[in-house]
Amino acid sequence: MRDEHITHMLENMPLASLGESELAVIRTHAGVCPDCRRAYEAARVSALLLRERAAETFEPSPFFQTRVTATLRERQASTETSALRRLWQATGALVSSMAVTVAALALLTFINPAHQPQAGPGQAVSTVNSYSAEEVIFDRNNVPDDEMSYGQVLTTLYDEDTGR
């Protein structure tokens, strides 16, 4: 029966933590069950190996502290350098993009108008005079109040002459 096997007892907690009564159960069962005997042997060897492994520790060397502080300084210096480099790269990118923009503007200003097609006389008139034909016809009688009539102009001119 699976319940009678002791492997679960070996895996539930460290072998060293098992009580005498539990160990007695394990030993008794391992005496009659070859599978559990192998498992018990392996568990004991594992426990021994882990004890030896845990006992092996290293102590820091006398220079460890100096090494750490030196590495810290190095890293800080490299961080500062890389920050400056990043700044310089960013500035360089900005300057070059500005130069490109200026060059593009210069091209648009000086070179581009020469390539524009010559406009015809009619087109020129229509560009200068933005009024449409309808506007001219309908607004003919609508003379602004502040505009001087022909007679007023003549009167002004002659009055000035007689005044002299």
Place this chain on the structure above:
Amino acid sequence: MAHDAREGDEDAFAEIVRRYSPRVFRFASRFFRQRSLVEEAAQEVFLKAFTQLGSYEGRGSMEGWLTRITTNTCLNILRSAKRRPELTVSDLTEDESTWLDSKLADVATERHQSQERSLVAADLAGRVLETMSPEDQLVLTMIDGEDAPVKEVASVTGWSESKVKVQAFRARRKMRAAVEKLLGVKKSQDQNLKSAR
């Protein structure tokens, strides 16, 4: 001291390194067999601690805070390293093979081992552990190797106590299976040798 180091006082930081490095080394030794790796991990721990000093609020102990950083750093290093494939008898050194033989013959008496044999055993343990996950290595070394309570493992890893228990249960099973396999192969090889003579 932590406050001064946080403000950039290098002497205060050097004092932290001096005071806590033995503890960090002992803890990192659980994960690595080579001294150079332990030293590298410990250095990384202190450099990380320096950058994270702002997050240390002084509520818990500095030792506990550094232990947590050590655990995470070592687990990360192990996770990024390639895990060894299964350890087979043919991978064992002659000393390791002899050690296993002696354990098979003398498993009941557990006689005191010489220092040299202890080193062989520690090395073999390390090689078996290397085939397991970093988490398994941690729980086995702490709980089974050092008798650390489940609560302590939970505290340094940030896991729940039940997770630690489950992890330890599974890790123990894997370790036992790996060792059982080695012992089984050794036994059958020895029997073959005897019958050949």
